[in-house]
Amino acid sequence: MTCKTTLTAMAMIAAFAAPALAQSTSTLDTVKERGRLICGSSQGTPGFGAPDDNGYWRGLDVETCRAVAVAVLDDKDAVDFVPLSGQQRIPALQTGEIDMLPRTLTWTLQRDANGINFTTPNYYEFTGFMMPKSLGITSVEDMAGASVCVQTGSTTEVVVNDVSTKNDLDLQPVVFDNTTAGRQAFFSGRCDALITDAGALASVRATMADNPDDYVIFPATPYMDALTPAVRHGDDQWLDIVTWSIQAMIAAEAFGLTSENIDDYLDSDDPRIRRFLGTDPGNGAALGLSDDFAYRIVKSVGNYAEVYDRNVGMDSPLKLERGYNALFNDGGLMFPLAFQ
Amino acid sequence: MQIALLGGLVLFVWWLAGNTHENLTERGIRTGFDYLWRPARFPISESIVRYDASDSFFWAYVVGLANTLWLSFLSILFATLLGLVVGLSRRSAHPLLSRFAGTYVTVLRNVPLIVQLLFWYAIATSLFPVPREALNPLPGVFLSIRGVYAPALTLGPGASMLLIVAAFLMVIAIVAGFKVSAGKPLPAKAASVGLFLCVWVVAIVWLSGMLGHPVGLEAPALKGLNFRGGMVLSPEFAAIITGLTIYTSAFIGEIIRGGIDAVEKGQWEGARALGLSERHIMFRIILPQALRIIVPPMTSQYLSTVKNTTLAVAVGYPELGLVVNTVINQTGQAIESILIMLAVFLSISLSVSAFMNWYNARVALVVR
Numbered sequence: 088m089t090c091k092t093t094l095t096a097m098a099m100i101a102a103f104a105a106p107a108l109a110q111s112t113s114t115l116d117t118v119k120e121r122g123r124l125i126c127g128s129s130q131g132t133p134g135f136g137a138p139d140d141n142g143y144w145r146g147l148d149v150e151t152c153r154a155v156a157v158a159v160l161d162d163k164d165a166v167d168f169v170p171l172s173g174q175q176r177i178p179a180l181q182t183g184e185i186d187m188l189p190r191t192l193t194w195t196l197q198r199d200a201n202g203i204n205f206t207t208p209n210y211y212e213f214t215g216f217m218m219p220k221s222l223g224i225t226s227v228e229d230m231a232g233a234s235v236c237v238q239t240g241s242t243t244e245v246v247v248n249d250v251s252t253k254n255d256l257d258l259q260p261v262v263f264d265n266t267t268a269g270r271q272a273f274f275s276g277r278c279d280a281l282i283t284d285a286g287a288l289a290s291v292r293a294t295m296a297d298n299p300d301d302y303v304i305f306p307a308t309p310y311m312d313a314l315t316p317a318v319r320h321g322d323d324q325w326l327d328i329v330t331w332s333i334q335a336m337i338a339a340e341a342f343g344l345t346s347e348n349i350d351d352y353l354d355s356d357d358p359r360i361r362r363f364l365g366t367d368p369g370n371g372a373a374l375g376l377s378d379d380f381a382y383r384i385v386k387s388v389g390n391y392a393e394v395y396d397r398n399v400g401m402d403s404p405l406k407l408e409r410g411y412n413a414l415f416n417d418g419g420l421m422f423p424l425a426f427q
Numbered sequence: 428m429q430i431a432l433l434g435g436l437v438l439f440v441w442w443l444a445g446n447t448h449e450n451l452t453e454r455g456i457r458t459g460f461d462y463l464w465r466p467a468r469f470p471i472s473e474s475i476v477r478y479d480a481s482d483s484f485f486w487a488y489v490v491g492l493a494n495t496l497w498l499s500f501l502s503i504l505f506a507t508l509l510g511l512v513v514g515l516s517r518r519s520a521h522p523l524l525s526r527f528a529g530t531y532v533t534v535l536r537n538v539p540l541i542v543q544l545l546f547w548y549a550i551a552t553s554l555f556p557v558p559r560e561a562l563n564p565l566p567g568v569f570l571s572i573r574g575v576y577a578p579a580l581t582l583g584p585g586a587s588m589l590l591i592v593a594a595f596l597m598v599i600a601i602v603a604g605f606k607v608s609a610g611k612p613l614p615a616k617a618a619s620v621g622l623f624l625c626v627w628v629v630a631i632v633w634l635s636g637m638l639g640h641p642v643g644l645e646a647p648a649l650k651g652l653n654f655r656g657g658m659v660l661s662p663e664f665a666a667i668i669t670g671l672t673i674y675t676s677a678f679i680g681e682i683i684r685g686g687i688d689a690v691e692k693g694q695w696e697g698a699r700a701l702g703l704s705e706r707h708i709m710f711r712i713i714l715p716q717a718l719r720i721i722v723p724p725m726t727s728q729y730l731s732t733v734k735n736t737t738l739a740v741a742v743g744y745p746e747l748g749l750v751v752n753t754v755i756n757q758t759g760q761a762i763e764s765i766l767i768m769l770a771v772f773l774s775i776s777l778s779v780s781a782f783m784n785w786y787n788a789r790v791a792l793v794v795r
Contacts, residue, residue, distance in 0.1 A: 178755075230652075234573060248468055248470045277552045
């Protein structure tokens with residue numbers, strides 16, 4: 088809401104106006120001293136980030152935080168989640184209210200150039216439209232004159248305008264500040280279509296629709312977005328830690344390591360796996376962590392496939408195919424960087 | 428002493444600004460207002476001034492401001508009228524009316540505005556059917572979940588001349604009607620004004636025909652998924668204007684009732700002794716005196732109403748706050764955007780307050 092945004096902005100002004108702090112306190116030291124990692128999260132997109140019935144946060148984005156918490160604090164539950172709206176999230180990261188921002192955040196040039204650093208993509212997807220099947224529309228070209236529920240604080244506002252202009256569709260946007268209000272307006276029939284990331288649409292469809300089969304999701308643009316957890320500018324060590332914590336899950340899948348079988352590999356002869364697990368030392372120390380950080384992440388959180396399946400894949404209500412989020416050798420875009 | 432205080436304040440602001448700038452630069456965050464002239468690229472769902480996504484961020488702010496002012500103006504106007512009714516009802520001798528007004532005030536003052544807005548929005552989006560099954564109570568008027576659509580005036584070349592001439596001739600027709608029937612009883616007066624108005628209609632139709640009918644009505648029509656053309660009252664605007672008006676009217680009702688109660692009982696007794704009717708006493712004697720008490724609290728109520736318009740974001744009406752939120756997200760320039768919003772609301776509030784102070788000085792008791 089506005090007052091919240093204003094408060095955030097005021098807090099931001101206050102934070103920026105404070106005398107420059109001694110820059111020697113790194114985010115790593117701050118987190119270690121605090122004993123908790125503070126993560127920005129969504130206000131509730133099941134599958135990506137939302138508390139379950141017991142108030143325990145679950146989701147693909149949530150687990151990247153847990154992975155970092157394991158790497159730094161050796162406890163996947165040492166994380167506090169701060170639910171943030173679309174336009175609160177970046178100021179919250181810039182001002183130091185949160186340590187990292189994994190919140191279905193699209194990697195864009197403007198954001199990258201303006202005070203935050205992106206780590207490594209943890210989810211690839213297109214921006215999509217969801218429409219009731221009864222309208223019989225399955226592609227953008229047929230949408231002329233449709234009214235579209237849009238949520239502010241996202242890149243989709245610009246997408247809806249670009250798509251409308253490019254195809255001469257005269258789309259009628261209804262813009263909401265409040266995520267839930269926008270989604271409810273769509274289901275009440277206020278708009279013909281709802282636009283947001285396809286994964287989030289699948290989440291909305293699985294959790295909010297009376298009958299999920301009544302709705303169809305199709306791409307709004309031919310382009311992929313790289314949803315990427317971000318950190319503050321100016322702390323390279325912290326950028327590396329978050330990047331390689333996420334990478335550890337992807338690499339583990341490539342190596343065939345899972346939370347179940349990883350202990351069997353501790354005496355592996357494969358030098359890559361030995362370096363990855365920290366059996367041969369060096370990797371963790373270079374980041375300022377203990378050498379077995381990747382081992383601990385996989386052991387307690389799992390590899391990328393496990394995390395994907397349990398949150399958005401076939402073991403979840405969303406039932407999303409791996410698609411572009413498969414590993415490179417399965418035709419996807421996910422590939423591990425070299426752990427050496 | 429005052430100079431020292433002012434100097435201290437200036438130094439403090441200088442120090443704040445310096446630190447802010449230094450910290451922003453250090454964190455690699457862009458500053459400055461040059462983004463204002465770049466194309467905004469995001470859509471705004473409705474506006475009373477023309478907006479296109481290729482317009483600049485600056486123009487997007489203007490559009491948001493225009494919507495804020497329009498919303499503030501209408502809700503203050505409606506809330507004042509409704510508040511007067513509520514205030515007078517609460518003082519009514521009729522127990523049903525005064526109880527009802529009392530309940531109205533209690534309920535509305537104690538439910539948060541945001542909850543009321545969401546309530547009205549839920550009603551606005553569930554009352555009517557989808558566009559294909561829209562209700563059509565009058566030709567050209569459609570009620571659907573997308574809003575209320577009605578025919579709009581279309582103005583062709585020569586339309587403004589026709590409208591000016593029509594208005595001028597209408598005044599002449601009415602005045603002429605009264606002149607001709609001067610000194611006659613009311614029915615004769617009405618008949619003669621009616622006769623002149625008939626002549627006026629014929630003249631205007633003839634003139635319109637001469638100009639090639641520049642003024643027309645464009646009816647909305649279902650095209651594709653939605654209605655096109657005509658005027659529209661969107662559910663978002665309907666929800667925010669209803670919510671703000673009703674919420675504010677409860678407060679204004681109380682201010683007016685308080686103002687009336689504060690007028691001395693002797694004024695009523697004196698007026699009654701003169702044999703004036705209750706209606707005369709209220710509007711000629713009590714309300715003018717109550718106004719002096721009402722105006723100052725009313726000023727702060729108006730100011731709150733202007734500020735409350737920012738809650739419209741909750742129901743998707745694009746006032747200044749929503750535009751500022753969007754710009755912050757698109758550009759990341761939060762400080763500049765919030766400064767602009769602060770400056771705008773400060774100017775609006777100071778203007779409202781200056782106007783009300785001027786009005787207060789006018790109605791205030793002149794003490795000699």
